[in-house]
Amino acid sequence: RRHGETSAIIEMFTPDRGRHAGVVRGGTSRKIAPILQPGAQLDVIWRARLEDHIGSFQVEPVRSRAVVAMADRLMLAGLNTVTALLGFCLPEREPHHRLYVQSEHLLDLLEQTDLWPLAYLRWELSLLDELGYGLALDACAVTGQQHDLAYVSPKSGRAVSRDAAGEWADRLLPLPDILRGIGDGDDYEVAVALNTTGYFLGRHLALDRGHKPLPEARARFVEAFNRRLQTP
Known part of the structure; x- marks a missing residue:
């Protein structure tokens, strides 16, 4: 976001310091602004x-993912969802190294549009687990x-078995096999699973943030994905 006349405040997701903000001097200039895009990989100092000051970043580009994402509307929505959820969920300066590595790998798959929705679903499961709300689906x-x-x-x-659910089945959430890591599933199964993970993201993470709703970017991604399901 803009800071003063020529600077910008950016948020980085870093492997050892988690979500970390800083000021980029000249961040609104024609030279620097194009590299400060969601999903961009940067070297920063x-x-x-x-220690508790916001401080300043010196940035050098490593690679941009904007061109890849903008080639496909669904992938652009997915990129925006990942960055929005990380900014929404992660406490500032709390390290989440494993989630960082998983997020980097996920964004590196943006060109593989057929694989990405399932990879994203698995990332949401990891996000819930990383923040202490992992689902217990083994038994x-x-x-x-x-x-x-x-x-x-x-x-x-x-998890609840079909027999144990009984008359309560309509009050439970669906558990497709891919949520348990079984098989690759198809897009329809991914869509069903995203409804289940979305419920827990909204229940737990939004509650932790003072009942703030999840970022709209996720709803837009799910909507775009559902539209792809309906396209012959």
């Missing part, structure tokens, strides 16, 4: 007089059985 919460798992409890985030 951060300087501040005190039924009621019987302990590990077969015929068809639902997820919206309260506990645990």
Whole structure:
């Protein structure tokens, strides 16, 4: 975002310092502004007089993903969703190295439009797990059985078998196999799974942020993905 007449404040997701903001001097200039795009990979040096100051970034471009994302509307929506959720969910300066590596790998797949939605779904599961809200989908919460798992409890985030669900089935969330890491699934199965992960993102992460709604970017991505399902 703009800061003063010529500078910009940017947020980086870094491997060892998590989400980290800083000022880029001349960040609105024709030379620097084009490299300060969502999803861009940068080398940065951060300087501040005190550790708790916002400080300033010296930036050097490594690679841009904007051109790749803009070639496909769904991929652009996906890129915006990843960056929006990271900015929304992560506490400032709290390291999340594993999530950083997974996020980098996900954005490197933007050219592979057929694979990306499933990769994104798995990233959402990792995001929930990283922030302490991982789903327990290996066994039924009621019987302990590990077969015929068809639902997820919206309260506990645990799997429920078809038999155990009984008359409560319509109050549970669907559990497609790909949420358990079984098979690759098709786009329809991914869409069903995104509804389930979206529920828990909204319930837990939005609650942690003072009941703020999830970034609209995610809803736009899901909408664009559903439109692709309907295209013959």
